[in-house]
Amino acid sequence: xxxxxxxxxxxxxxxxxxxxxxxxxxxxxxxxxxxxxxxxxxxxxxxxxxxxxxxxxxxxxxxxxxxxxxxxxxxxxxxxxxxxxxxxxxxxxxxxxxxxxxxxxxxxxxxxxxxxxxxxxxxxxxxxxxxxxxxxxxxxxxxxxxxxxxxxxxxxxxxxxxxxxxxxxxxxxxxxxxxxxxxxxxxxxxxxxxxxxxxxxxxxxxxxxxxxxxxxxxxxxxxxxxxxxxxxxxxxxxxxxxxxxxxxxxxxxxxxxxxxxxxxxxxxxxxxxxxxxxxxxxxxxxxxxxxxxxxxxxxxxxxxxxxxxxxxxxxxxxxxxxxxxxxxxxxxxxxxxxxxxxxxxxxxxxxxxxxxxxxxxxxxxxxxxxxxxxxxxxxxxxxxxxxxxxxxxxxxxxxxxxxxxxxxxxxxxxxxxxxxxxxxxxxxxxxxxxxxxxxxxxxxxxxxxxxxxxxxxxxxxxxxxxxxxxxxxxxxxxxxxxxxxxxxxxxxxxxxxxxxxxxxxxxxxxxxxxxxxxxxxxxxxxxxxxxxxxxxxxxxxxxxxxxxxxxxxxxxxxxxxxxxxxxxxxxxxxxxxxxxxxxxxxxxxxxxxxxxxxxxxxxxxxxxxxxxxxxxxxxxxxxxxxxxxxxxxxxxxxxxxxxxxxxxxxxxxxxxxxxxxxxxxxxxxxxxxxxxxxxxxxxxxxxxxxxxxxxxxxxxxxxxxxxxx
Amino acid sequence: xxxxxxxxxxxxxxxxxxxxxxxxxxxxxxxxxxxxxxxxxxxxxxxxxxxxxxxxxxxxxxxxxxxxxxxxxxxxxxxxxxxxxxxxxxxxxxxxxxxxxxxxxxxxxxxxxxxxxxxxxxxxxxxxxxxxxxxxxxxxxxxxxxxxxxxxxxxxxxxxxxxxxxxxxxxxxxxxxxxxxxxxxxxxxxxxxxxxxxxxxxxxxxxxxxxxxxxxxxxxxxxxxxxxxxxxxxxxxxxxxxxxxxxxxxxxxxxxxxxxxxxxx
Numbered sequence: 001x002x003x004x005x006x007x008x009x010x011x012x013x014x015x016x017x018x019x020x021x022x023x024x025x026x027x028x029x030x031x032x033x034x035x036x037x038x039x040x041x042x043x044x045x046x047x048x049x050x051x052x053x054x055x056x057x058x059x060x061x062x063x064x065x066x067x068x069x070x071x072x073x074x075x076x077x078x079x080x081x082x083x084x085x086x087x088x089x090x091x092x093x094x095x096x097x098x099x100x101x102x103x104x105x106x107x108x109x110x111x112x113x114x115x116x117x118x119x120x121x122x123x124x125x126x127x128x129x130x131x132x133x134x135x136x137x138x139x140x141x142x143x144x145x146x147x148x149x150x151x152x153x154x155x156x157x158x159x160x161x162x163x164x165x166x167x168x169x170x171x172x173x174x175x176x177x178x179x180x181x182x183x184x185x186x187x188x189x190x191x192x193x194x195x196x197x198x199x200x201x202x203x204x205x206x207x208x209x210x211x212x213x214x215x216x217x218x219x220x221x222x223x224x225x226x227x228x229x230x231x232x233x234x235x236x237x238x239x240x241x242x243x244x245x246x247x248x249x250x251x252x253x254x255x256x257x258x259x260x261x262x263x264x265x266x267x268x269x270x271x272x273x274x275x276x277x278x279x280x281x282x283x284x285x286x287x288x289x290x291x292x293x294x295x296x297x298x299x300x301x302x303x304x305x306x307x308x309x310x311x312x313x314x315x316x317x318x319x320x321x322x323x324x325x326x327x328x329x330x331x332x333x334x335x336x337x338x339x340x341x342x343x344x345x346x347x348x349x350x351x352x353x354x355x356x357x358x359x360x361x362x363x364x365x366x367x368x369x370x371x372x373x374x375x376x377x378x379x380x381x382x383x384x385x386x387x388x389x390x391x392x393x394x395x396x397x398x399x400x401x402x403x404x405x406x407x408x409x410x411x412x413x414x415x416x417x418x419x420x421x422x423x424x425x426x427x428x429x430x431x432x433x434x435x436x437x438x439x440x441x442x443x444x445x446x447x448x449x450x451x452x453x454x455x456x457x458x459x460x461x462x463x464x465x466x467x468x469x470x471x472x473x474x475x476x477x478x479x480x481x482x483x484x485x486x487x488x489x490x491x492x493x494x495x496x497x498x499x500x501x502x503x504x505x506x507x508x509x510x511x512x513x514x515x516x517x518x519x520x521x522x523x524x525x526x527x528x529x530x531x532x533x534x535x536x537x538x539x540x541x542x543x544x545x546x547x548x549x550x551x552x553x554x555x556x557x558x559x560x561x562x563x564x565x566x567x568x569x570x571x572x573x574x575x576x577x578x579x580x581x582x583x584x585x586x587x588x589x590x591x592x593x594x595x596x597x598x599x600x601x602x603x604x605x606x607x608x609x610x611x612x613x614x615x616x617x618x619x620x621x622x623x624x625x626x627x628x629x630x631x632x633x634x635x636x637x638x639x640x641x642x643x644x645x646x647x648x649x650x651x652x653x654x655x656x657x658x659x660x661x662x663x664x665x666x667x668x669x670x671x672x673x674x675x676x677x678x679x680x681x682x683x684x685x686x687x688x689x690x691x692x693x694x695x696x697x698x699x700x701x702x703x704x705x706x707x708x709x
Numbered sequence: 710x711x712x713x714x715x716x717x718x719x720x721x722x723x724x725x726x727x728x729x730x731x732x733x734x735x736x737x738x739x740x741x742x743x744x745x746x747x748x749x750x751x752x753x754x755x756x757x758x759x760x761x762x763x764x765x766x767x768x769x770x771x772x773x774x775x776x777x778x779x780x781x782x783x784x785x786x787x788x789x790x791x792x793x794x795x796x797x798x799x800x801x802x803x804x805x806x807x808x809x810x811x812x813x814x815x816x817x818x819x820x821x822x823x824x825x826x827x828x829x830x831x832x833x834x835x836x837x838x839x840x841x842x843x844x845x846x847x848x849x850x851x852x853x854x855x856x857x858x859x860x861x862x863x864x865x866x867x868x869x870x871x872x873x874x875x876x877x878x879x880x881x882x883x884x885x886x887x888x889x890x891x892x893x894x895x896x897x898x899x900x901x902x903x904x905x906x907x908x909x910x911x912x913x914x915x916x917x918x919x920x921x922x923x924x925x926x927x928x929x930x931x932x933x934x935x936x937x938x939x940x941x942x943x944x945x946x947x948x949x950x951x952x953x954x955x956x957x958x959x960x961x962x963x964x965x966x967x968x969x970x971x972x973x974x
């Protein structure tokens with residue numbers, strides 16, 4: 001085709017994005033041909049090549065050459081077709097008006113058929129044991145392990161899904177347009193994961209062999225990179241080509257006019273949103289978009305980068321090391337949403353731990369008798385709360401910005417441990433007592449707690465199951481009337497969800513009943529009290545889990561993790577479901593409007609300062625219990641880490657916006673970085689630098705996703 | 710006019726306010742009847758915002774009396790004003806931009822339902838009632854869960870007005886409601902102001918734009934240098950004459966012959 005026609009057709013389409021699409025397809029085709037050429041010339045050897053001369057190709061190589069060449073030609077042909085296509089040929093016409101098939105749609109349909117075939121082959125290979133996956137030590141080939149079963153199930157599902165989509169596109173079925181978008185988006189992401197894992201493998205290859213650059217082992221490089229690169233390029237190009245006229249952009253952008261007109265326009269547009277935009281909208285609805293993307297991205301990156309990351313030891317360590325940070329971040333988020341922040345949390349943590357340790361050992365305040373651990377815990381938390389109240393009180397009374405107020409108290413509060421724990425000494429519990437701080441817990445109390453838990457479970461479980469059941473029934477009944485593109489998937493997911501809910505509720509009920517029976521039998525055996533170390537109640541090592549069994553010694557999984565997650569649930573509930581949570585948002589979002597609606601702004605702020613202090617106090621108990629010691633500088637630097645986690649989680653420094661779940665993910669990101677960077681062998685001194693970069697990226701993503709709304 | 714509860718909704722008598730040595734208000738009489746839209750006009754520094762702040766409890770008068778529904782009242786704080794049913798809609802202070810329409814609507818008086826020992830926000834109920842309440846005075850919203858920050862200035866004013874109407878406020882004070890709005894949105898806000906009046910509210914409409922006030926107000930009160938220039942029914946004066954009075958603080962020759970009827974008791 002002449003350059004004239006190409007420029008006129010692209011000009012008529014008027015979208016430069018489409019030109020880059022052609023380039024993507026072109027690139028994919030050229031790479032595929034290159035790959036086939038490398039195999040055909042014998043430079044890139046595949047399969048088992050013992051005692052075969054370079055010119056004798058084995059079956060795998062022959063198949064690769066043929067399919068690589070064919071697919072490459074097909075991609076080039078598609079690129080040519082896209083280039084010469086008339087402007088009237090659009091995807092919308094193809095599906096809605098019975099117009100001719102655009103080259104991009106044909107490309108997508110053929111690739112779906114191919115992917116379907118490949119998935120089927122992989123599933124069969126795994127099922128027959130030819131392709132072993134996961135840990136296969138001492139397992140006969142015919143016994144499939146968990147990873148293999150999952151792979152087979154996903155492989156078969158994807159086979160059916162892609163085949164159905166290919167057929168649907170061929171038969172101009174309107175829902176197939178939407179199915180295809182989601183599948184292509186997922187495959188683009190999958191291709192990117194393959195690329196990343198290929199990069200890690202190359203790095204490993206370079207460090208293990210004597211090769212100094214990828215040029216020394218170019219065919220190996222091709223082999224590792226090609227599947228991911230081809231999948232990414234082809235899926236991305238097809239995705240962009242079939243989505244570009246999905247949904248009416250003009251309607252979507254109709255933001256002038258009356259409320260009613262806009263509402264109608266948006267109503268129409270909202271039903272036809274491309275998959276990528278749908279995901280972005282969903283992310284924009286939650287404050288922690290950056291945290292969600294960061295969490296998923298880092299989790300996948302570390303999982304493919306090192307096998308050690310998904311080991312229980314690593315995950316438990318990542319959680320256990322962040323209990324303190326996680327609990328304090330909950331409070332910091334509440335406070336930041338109400339428009340203030342607290343730099344003194346690190347010092348408060350030090351004071352809390354020191355008071356608790358000092359009281360149970362009789363070292364602080366000077367000249368007291370060792371106190372009962374429970375009393376000591378309550379006293380120290382109350383003391384920290386009083387100091388938190390002081391923060392809020394000074395802020396409200398003086399009107400000085402919270403940065404200055406809490407910067408001052410950060411320095412002032414730190415003075416207390418520095419004075420009382422003299423000269424860099426560490427106050428260790430074992431130096432003062434030979435036995436742990438034992439407490440006697442009445443088994444009657446335990447039974448009462450279990451009964452209370454059972455009541456709560458019955459209440460929540462009933463509500464949850466009946467709501468899910470109604471949802472499932474409605475979906476099932478409307479399956480024929482529903483015009484949603486994913487009604488079968490949604491109904492299936494709804495069914496799976498109700499099944500899982502029932503299983504979880506049943507398991508919890510079983511545990512509660514079992515523990516009540518056990519406690520009753522122990523009482524009847526003449527043991528009315530449970531004697532246990534208070535340190536273990538707060539933050540002991542969990543040695544075994546119900547339904548899972550013994551936890552190995554080297555997995556450091558602590559009770560504090562459970563406390564942390566429970567607190568996250570409680571405060572998420574308070575923030576999103578109660579009047580107090582609403583008031584917190586309003587105070588930070590627009591104090592004047594909140595005051596005008598009768599909210600006592602000062603009281604909300606002071607309450608949040610006390611809540612932060614309460615959480616810091618509790619966290620200090622867990623921290624002291626884990627290490628069973630306290631030193632004068634405990635908690636230094638905590639304030640900035642916590643603010644970082646909160647901001648990654650989507651809270652605005654200016655107040656009025658944020659989420660507890662976001663802060664949880666922010667802390668998870670911290671934990672993953674600590675563990676993951678060590679595991680992939682990056683210098684630990686770079687940790688802070690990497691965290692800094694992540695904060696910046698997360699906040700940029702958060703701002704970007706907020707603007708989409 | 711008859712006395713008792715059929716009398717003026719609010720009456721401010723001989724209000725004097727002195728800040729230090731500066732006489733900001735020098736004995737102003739101001740009144741709002743039931744279901745009446747009063748345009749409060751005056752140049753910058755004339756004392757109109759001080760007068761309004763006295764009515765909303767931000768300032769207390771140096772001397773003078775406020776009579777609300779026939780009863781003498783002391784409004785010492787914004788909470789007192791709220792309790793009487795006086796709602797002020799400020800340009801920037803009305804709504805929280807980062808919260809949804811529904812949450813803003815119910816802010817401070819959320820509907821809850823009990824789940825065991827806990828009071829839980831009834832989000833669906835609030836959303837539905839928000840949509841219905843706004844529809845009642847002609848405001849269409851598609852999604853009550855939409856953030857207020859994504860709405861235009863006029864839509865925000867409308868929602869604030871709708872909220873005041875729904876919660877049965879008696880007196881709505883609109884402080885420069887149209888100063889940053891487009892022509893179309895201004896028309897909407899003026900329309901909702903009339904809708905609020907139709908639902909039984911009285912409105913004080915403060916604006917620099919005499920054209921906007923003239924479209925909705927039943928009566929004008931013009932103040933200048935801390936004193937009332939006059940009270941005029943809409944039929945009595947033209948837009949030009951009102952503008953002239955706001956600028957000069959002088960009542961034109963023609964109107965001096967007519968006794969200022971509406972404001973008198």
